[in-house]
Amino acid sequence: MYSPLMLYYRLLVILAVVSLIKLVAMFVKERRGHTWAEERDLDWYRRRHGVEGEIRCHRCSGRSVAIREMSRTVKEILNSHVCATCGAELYRSKTPKKPLAEG
Numbered sequence: 001m002y003s004p005l006m007l008y009y010r011l012l013v014i015l016a017v018v019s020l021i022k023l024v025a026m027f028v029k030e031r032r033g034h035t036w037a038e039e040r041d042l043d044w045y046r047r048r049h050g051v052e053g054e055i056r057c058h059r060c061s062g063r064s065v066a067i068r069e070m071s072r073t074v075k076e077i078l079n080s081h082v083c084a085t086c087g088a089e090l091y092r093s094k095t096p097k098k099p100l101a102e103g
């Protein structure tokens with residue numbers, strides 16, 4: 001019933017579908033990373049909590065901020081800036097990934 005060519009063809013179709021799904025997933029992740037960081041960036045934090053000058057925690061007034069790497073997209077690293085004292089998330093940012101050739 002199945003010729004070798006038919007099996008090969010089916011394999012090719014499966015491969016194409018899997019690649020397409022991966023590509024779409026990559027685009028979705030990239031877009032989500034974009035909005036993830038921008039909806040709660042530093043400007044947003046300053047506006048929302050009325051912070052001017054040095055950044056302070058809105059919960060405990062702590063001044064030390066720790067940066068946590070939350071996720072990575074193709075081009076950027078997504079950071080969460082949290083209060084080092086109480087752990088509250090203050091704001092988010094993106095860092096461009098450094099090219100491998102550098103450094």
Ligand SMILES: [Zn+2]
Nearest residue numbers: 057060083086
């Ligand atoms: Zn705090």
